[in-house]
Amino acid sequence: MSMGKMGRDPEFGSVLLRLMMVVNDCAIAGETAEMWKSEDSELRRKKREEAFRYFVELQIAHIYEGLKIIREIQASKRLKRFVQECDGPTQREFDTLVAFLVDPKYEKIVGRVRNNLAFHYDAKLTERALTQYCEKYAEGIGAISMGSKPFDWMFEPGAFINERVAVRDVFDVPEGADITEKTDKLMIELQGILNTFMQFAGHFVWKHTA
Numbered sequence: 001m002s003m004g005k006m007g008r009d010p011e012f013g014s015v016l017l018r019l020m021m022v023v024n025d026c027a028i029a030g031e032t033a034e035m036w037k038s039e040d041s042e043l044r045r046k047k048r049e050e051a052f053r054y055f056v057e058l059q060i061a062h063i064y065e066g067l068k069i070i071r072e073i074q075a076s077k078r079l080k081r082f083v084q085e086c087d088g089p090t091q092r093e094f095d096t097l098v099a100f101l102v103d104p105k106y107e108k109i110v111g112r113v114r115n116n117l118a119f120h121y122d123a124k125l126t127e128r129a130l131t132q133y134c135e136k137y138a139e140g141i142g143a144i145s146m147g148s149k150p151f152d153w154m155f156e157p158g159a160f161i162n163e164r165v166a167v168r169d170v171f172d173v174p175e176g177a178d179i180t181e182k183t184d185k186l187m188i189e190l191q192g193i194l195n196t197f198m199q200f201a202g203h204f205v206w207k208h209t210a
Contacts, residue, residue, distance in 0.1 A: 001205075001209040001210060002209060005209060006209060012079065012082065012208070015069060015072065015073065015079060016204075016205050016208060016209060018066075018069050019066070019069055019201040019204065019205055020201070020205060022062055022063070022065065022066035022069070022197070022201065023197075023198055023201050023202065025058075025062045026059050026062050026063065026066075026194060026197075026198065027198075029055045029056075029058040029059045029062065030055070030059055030194075032055045033051075033052050033055035033056050033059070036048055036051035036052045036055065037052045039051070044151055046143070046145075046154060046156070047151065047154050049159075050154070050159045050162075053162075053163070053166070054118075056187070057113050057117050057118040057166075058118050059194060060110055060113045060114065060118065060190060060194075061113060061114040061117075061118035061119060063110060063190075063193060063194050063197055064106075064110045064111055064113070064114040065114070066197055066201070067097060067100065067101055067106065067110075067197070070094070070097045070098060070101065070197075070200075071098075071101055073094075074098050074101075082204070082208060083204065085207065085208075086203065086204060086207050087203070087207075089199075089203070090199075090200060090203040090204055090207070093196050093199050093200035093203070094200055094204075096193075096196050097193070097196060097197060097200060100193055105186075105189070105190075108172075109170065109171065109186065109190070110190065110193075112169070112170045113166075113170055116165065116169070116170060117162070117165065117166055117170060122165070125165045125169050126161060126165065128169070129161045129164040129165045129168065129169070130161055132164065132168070133160060133161060133164055140160070142155070142156030142157035142159075142160055143156045144156070144157075167183065171183050171186055
């Protein structure tokens with residue numbers, strides 16, 4: 001890919017490079033999530049689900065930011081012309097992403113994962129989740145592990161509450177509902193958006209830099 005070609009049009013070059021950055025970050029997060037999913041060593045077994053969840057949330061957060069680039073392209077007649085120069089499948093991928101920007105799930109789910117789970121720690125949601133958890137599991141306990149290496153560290157109470165915030169407040173699964181059924185359906189949809197973004201970004205970048 002020609003750096004000089006991108007440098008001759010810094011505005012468009014910036015769009016292409018930011019798409020590449022999002023793809024790189026999502027790919028690394030996705031690969032690491034799969035690595036943790038298969039982790040079965042004694043030391044890391046307890047951290048497996050928490051680590052997998054974290055890297056999935058990280059992917060969702062990156063897509064939230066990446067879709068802002070799609071909005072930027074959609075809002076510019078000049079940038080949209082570059083999409084129109086692409087083949088039919090790439091244009092349809094772009095249209096799918098634009099449609100998701102006005103889907104309530106973009107802000108209600110993807111935005112809240114980005115703002116309340118992956119990158120920030122919401123005080124009110126944490127307080128509410130703790131109260132609800134203790135009402136249901138008054139005698140509950142959680143293990144704490146510390147040590148000299150990163151994989152020695154694990155605070156189960158934080159994982160308990162973070163999972164509750166995700167399930168009840170972000171994914172909006174009501175008490176008594178089948179958590180797996182509800183969250184799996186949402187995750188499949190979000191994975192579809194992630195895959196569409198990766199496909200669009202890859203083909204769009206290739207078209208205009210190769």
